[in-house]
Amino acid sequence: xxxxxxxxxxxxxxxxxxxxxxxxxxxxxxxxxxxxxxxxxxxxxxxxxxxxxxxxxxxxxxxxxxxxxxxxxxxxxxxxxxxxxxxxxxxxxxxxxxxxxxxxxxxxxxxxxxxxxxxxxxxxxxxxxxxxxxxxxxxxxxxxxxxxxxxxxxxxxxxxxxxxxxxxxxxxxxxxxxxxxxxxxxxxxxxxxxxxxxxxxxxxxxxxxxxxxxxxxxxxxxxxxxxxxxxxxxxxxxxxxxxxxxxxxxxxxxxxxxxxxxxxxxxxxxxxxxxxxxxxxxxxxxxxxxxxxxxxxxxxxxxxxxxxxxxxxxxxxxxxxxxxxxxxxxxxxxxxxxxxxxxxxxxxxxxxxxxxxxxxxxxxxxxxxxxxxxxxxxxxxxxxxxxxxxxxxxxxxxxxxxxxxxxxxxxxxxxxxxxxxxxxxxxxxxxxxxxxxxxxxxxxxxxxxxxxxxxxxxxxxxxxxxxxxxxxxxxxxxxxxxxxxxxxxxxxxxxxxxxxxxxxxxxxxxxxxxxxxxxxxxxxxxxxxxxxxxxxxxxxxxxxxxxxxxxxxxxxxxxxxxxxxxxxxxxxxxxxxxxxxxxxxxxxxxxxxxxxxxxxxxxxxxxxxxxxxxxxxxxxxxxxxxxxxxxxxxxxxxxxxxxxxxxxxxxxxxxxxxxxxxxxxxxxxxxxxxxxxxxxxxxxxxxxxxxxxxxxxxxxxxxxxxxxxxxxxxxxxxxxxxxxxxxxxxxxxxxxxxxxxxxxxxxxxxxxxxxxxxxxxxxxxxxxxxxxxxxxxx
Amino acid sequence: xxxxxxxxxxxxxxxxxxxxxxxxxxxxxxxxxxxxxxxxxxxxxxxxxxxxxxxxxxxxxxxxxxxxxxxxxxxxxxxxxxxxxxxxxxxxxxxxxxxxxxxxxxxxxxxxxxxxxxxxxxxxxxxxxxxxxxxxxxxxxxxxxxxxxxxxxxxxxxxxxxxxxxxxxxxxxxxxxxxxxxxxxxx
Numbered sequence: 001x002x003x004x005x006x007x008x009x010x011x012x013x014x015x016x017x018x019x020x021x022x023x024x025x026x027x028x029x030x031x032x033x034x035x036x037x038x039x040x041x042x043x044x045x046x047x048x049x050x051x052x053x054x055x056x057x058x059x060x061x062x063x064x065x066x067x068x069x070x071x072x073x074x075x076x077x078x079x080x081x082x083x084x085x086x087x088x089x090x091x092x093x094x095x096x097x098x099x100x101x102x103x104x105x106x107x108x109x110x111x112x113x114x115x116x117x118x119x120x121x122x123x124x125x126x127x128x129x130x131x132x133x134x135x136x137x138x139x140x141x142x143x144x145x146x147x148x149x150x151x152x153x154x155x156x157x158x159x160x161x162x163x164x165x166x167x168x169x170x171x172x173x174x175x176x177x178x179x180x181x182x183x184x185x186x187x188x189x190x191x192x193x194x195x196x197x198x199x200x201x202x203x204x205x206x207x208x209x210x211x212x213x214x215x216x217x218x219x220x221x222x223x224x225x226x227x228x229x230x231x232x233x234x235x236x237x238x239x240x241x242x243x244x245x246x247x248x249x250x251x252x253x254x255x256x257x258x259x260x261x262x263x264x265x266x267x268x269x270x271x272x273x274x275x276x277x278x279x280x281x282x283x284x285x286x287x288x289x290x291x292x293x294x295x296x297x298x299x300x301x302x303x304x305x306x307x308x309x310x311x312x313x314x315x316x317x318x319x320x321x322x323x324x325x326x327x328x329x330x331x332x333x334x335x336x337x338x339x340x341x342x343x344x345x346x347x348x349x350x351x352x353x354x355x356x357x358x359x360x361x362x363x364x365x366x367x368x369x370x371x372x373x374x375x376x377x378x379x380x381x382x383x384x385x386x387x388x389x390x391x392x393x394x395x396x397x398x399x400x401x402x403x404x405x406x407x408x409x410x411x412x413x414x415x416x417x418x419x420x421x422x423x424x425x426x427x428x429x430x431x432x433x434x435x436x437x438x439x440x441x442x443x444x445x446x447x448x449x450x451x452x453x454x455x456x457x458x459x460x461x462x463x464x465x466x467x468x469x470x471x472x473x474x475x476x477x478x479x480x481x482x483x484x485x486x487x488x489x490x491x492x493x494x495x496x497x498x499x500x501x502x503x504x505x506x507x508x509x510x511x512x513x514x515x516x517x518x519x520x521x522x523x524x525x526x527x528x529x530x531x532x533x534x535x536x537x538x539x540x541x542x543x544x545x546x547x548x549x550x551x552x553x554x555x556x557x558x559x560x561x562x563x564x565x566x567x568x569x570x571x572x573x574x575x576x577x578x579x580x581x582x583x584x585x586x587x588x589x590x591x592x593x594x595x596x597x598x599x600x601x602x603x604x605x606x607x608x609x610x611x612x613x614x615x616x617x618x619x620x621x622x623x624x625x626x627x628x629x630x631x632x633x634x635x636x637x638x639x640x641x642x643x644x645x646x647x648x649x650x651x652x653x654x655x656x657x658x659x660x661x662x663x664x665x666x667x668x669x670x671x672x673x674x675x676x677x678x679x680x681x682x683x684x685x686x687x688x689x690x691x692x693x694x695x696x697x698x699x700x701x702x703x704x705x706x707x708x709x710x711x712x713x714x715x716x717x718x719x720x721x722x723x724x725x726x727x728x729x730x731x732x733x734x735x736x737x738x739x740x741x742x743x744x745x746x747x748x749x750x751x752x753x754x755x756x757x758x759x760x761x762x763x764x765x766x767x768x769x770x771x772x773x774x775x776x777x778x
Numbered sequence: 779x780x781x782x783x784x785x786x787x788x789x790x791x792x793x794x795x796x797x798x799x800x801x802x803x804x805x806x807x808x809x810x811x812x813x814x815x816x817x818x819x820x821x822x823x824x825x826x827x828x829x830x831x832x833x834x835x836x837x838x839x840x841x842x843x844x845x846x847x848x849x850x851x852x853x854x855x856x857x858x859x860x861x862x863x864x865x866x867x868x869x870x871x872x873x874x875x876x877x878x879x880x881x882x883x884x885x886x887x888x889x890x891x892x893x894x895x896x897x898x899x900x901x902x903x904x905x906x907x908x909x910x911x912x913x914x915x916x917x918x919x920x921x922x923x924x925x926x927x928x929x930x931x932x933x934x935x936x937x938x939x940x941x942x943x944x945x946x947x948x949x950x951x952x953x954x955x956x957x958x959x960x961x962x963x964x965x
Contacts (some may be wrong), residue, residue: 757861
């Protein structure tokens with residue numbers, strides 16, 4: 001990879017990480033909808049947007065940095081309380097995240113589509129306009145606080161906002177004065193802070209105006225306590241801190257209503273940023289607007305000085321430069337017309353939002369990519385302790401190598417008398433081999449572990465999509481996630497995201513009923529869709545279930561008949577289970593109307609294919625009126641699999657053990673034929689049989705008994721007749737490469753010891769073959 | 779105390795910003811300015827198939843390996859002899875004798891009924907558009923240098939029809955080499 005490519009990959013990896021963190025925080029925010037947001041959470045999101053802005057600017061990704069800046073701006077206003085967190089803001093933030101994700105995807109492919117650029121501009125404008133609607137604010141509760149104007153003048157805007165918020169909520173405020181010795185005031189202060197943290201919120205830390213002795217320094221901590229004063233005093237025992245309560249006048253104080261923090265006024269605050277008071281936000285938010293520190297008479301009446309960074313979006317700038325009258329006019333108008341008619345609101349609430357965000361040129365292609373829950377980067381985060389363990393193992397391997405080398409040297413020197421010590425030599429050699437084997441096992445295990453990532457990574461991304469899908473479909477959904485910490489190979493987790501999305505979409509689109517229908521059916525108003533992962537031995541089972549309408553197998557049958565997927569005669573003979581399985585056929589869709597979300601006729605067959613590619617098994621359960629559940633059984637890892645080595649006509653093949661259900665020993669007389677097709681009777685069920693030698697065109701051997709490997713993948717079962725079983729082995733499957741892609745029935749090759757290359761059977765393809773044979777005959 | 783600029787330099791220095799490649803690039807452009815000699819001999823790898831001498835441009839050949847045990851692939855194309863493992867990669871090995879009408883059917887060299895490969899037999903590994911591929915040859919003889927003047931078009935009747943993978947003939951004194959388009963031969 002060249003320099004630029006490497007840099008880009010690094011950028012994409014880091015950007016993805018930031019967006020992932022951002023997504024997680026937004027999700028928490030979404031879940032807390034309606035309650036007062038945690039200030040730390042907003043700060044976290046703000047910082048994430050800020051670091052993304054910096055990162056993308058560094059890599060010259062202008063569109064990302066611009067949008068991130070606009071988001072940061074919005075979050076800043078949110079943080080400072082100029083904007084309340086309503087649905088509209090939250091939806092915009094989540095959409096911003098989606099757009100950022102799409103931008104990152106385009107950046108990773110080094111393309112830049114006009115459609116997306118348009119969407120960025122449109123969204124940016126909306127973000128900028130969002131703040132304007134909540135500009136009208138009544139009296140400032142801060143004025144009720146008995147606090148020295150001089151002290152108040154040095155607060156940063158954020159600190160002032162937090163203080164105001166605390167006053168509004170009626171939190172008991174204290175000034176905690178503490179004097180420390182100059183030599184160790186930092187540790188003392190840190191200790192005080194850590195003591196105070198669990199008791200409430202440290203709004204600001206200011207150097208005290210009263211000196212704390214000859215070689216000391218005193219601080220004033222403005223503190224909003226969650227606990228009563230007595231408890232606070234008790235907790236502060238043993239520290240140099242003194243408590244002073246800050247009194248708040250009652251609300252009807254008739255204070256002037258200057259709307260001090262409305263973002264209307266703008267002044268160029270030259271040199272306003274003098275040495276800032278110590279604040280945790282400082283490094284993360286250097287562009288944060290600050291109040292002038294110079295003491296001003298009647299600071300409360302002075303409008304905030306807002307420093308606008310030069311990269312401000314043009315539109316926002318234009319709005320802010322508009323005269324206050326115009327703006328007030330606009331705000332009043334917006335208020336008069338009601339929220340729902342203000343342009344951003346209208347775009348968000350109704351279906352038009354879909355057309356706005358749709359790619360106008362080719363609606364299918366890029367859209368699918370945007371919607372993918374796949375991550376953009378190929379990187380895996382590995383705990384350093386895991387790498388250390390690997391390193392240790394490698395060190396021990398080197399030791400074994402040294403031992404072996406020493407033995408070689410020794411044997412070379414005493415070549416004449418080698419017979420003498422050959423027994424001892426053999427013992428030593430076998431000991432070393434055992435050691436080697438053990439260490440190699442550890443190395444393999446360690447590497448596999450390093451590839452493991454929690455499935456929660458995908459679950460979180462899906463949860464975001466669910467939210468949108470549910471809203472677009474007009475359903476009310478409770479999305480339940482479980483077992484996110486179950487670990488799977490990174491490769492599998494990535495491949496899993498699209499199939500899971502398909503299934504969840506189906507659950508929301510087809511499974512879950514509308515709230516009215518649910519109430520009529522005597523169910524709770526909100527449908528429940530759950531996504532759970534569970535480790536079961538060497539497999540991970542992922543269950544997607546809903547408590548919706550279930551699958552109507554008769555509807556399925558009629559649809560399959562109408563689409564000529566099955567014949568009338570076949571349909572008559574099918575069991576309920578078999579009918580349910582029809583939903584996995586290509587071109588099948590039960591949705592009466594083709595919606596944008598699902599029902600394009602691609603869906604479950606793709607899901608089945610993808611799961612099959614991962615050597616997984618998919619099972620469907622459904623009860624009409626009660627719901628549907630899909631079970632995906634997946635191997636924990638793909639890189640190294642356990643295989644059953646079988647022999648057919650002198651050839652050797654490997655069958656992935658995870659698709660082997662059982663092995664039978666069968667006499668030729670037990671094989672029956674149904675319509676000239678060979679079948680076996682296994683405990684009362686009929687199992688189609690495939691002779692591998694015949695299927696592969698190898699000369700068949702006459703055996704007095706066959707071994708039948710019963711393979712199962714997804715819904716299908718098939719018996720594969722082979723001549724001999726040679727045992728089990730761990731194999732590393734290599735793909736056959738581009739030139740041999742077309743060979744059916746073989747998924748790859750593996751190297752057994754002794755330079756023997758064996759082919760690995762593609763059980764899925766063989767099953768398909770068996771089934772299509774059956775269908776042709778039927 | 780080192781000066782600020784030194785500190786900044788060491789902070790921003792990245793070893794991978796080496797200018798090495800650029801110098802090479804410059805050197806390369808210098809070379810092409812020199813007048814091109816009219817006859818640059820090109821190197822060909824010569825090998826034998828059923829007694830005939832063939833040759834392919836050596837730059838297309840990645841390596842030559844002894845014949846390892848091959849694994850036959852069921853239901854694959856007729857010219858596929860089998861697959862082999864080469865340092866962790868699986869690559870297909872092809873027969874080109876049928877294509878060149880040197881044999882009626884590909885020899886059976888993989889699987890339990892295969893005969894031992896002859897002592898001289900080798901696999902020539904070439905890079906193709908979809909990965910590495912191996913070609914079975916009876917023996918590898920030498921690397922020959924052929925000047926453009928030593929090449930001639932394939933006589934009519936030889937280059938046509940099925941043998942479109944023959945691009946010409948190379949003549950060195952009395953010896954004749956049939957020049958192959960190896961990628962064409964693999965289709």
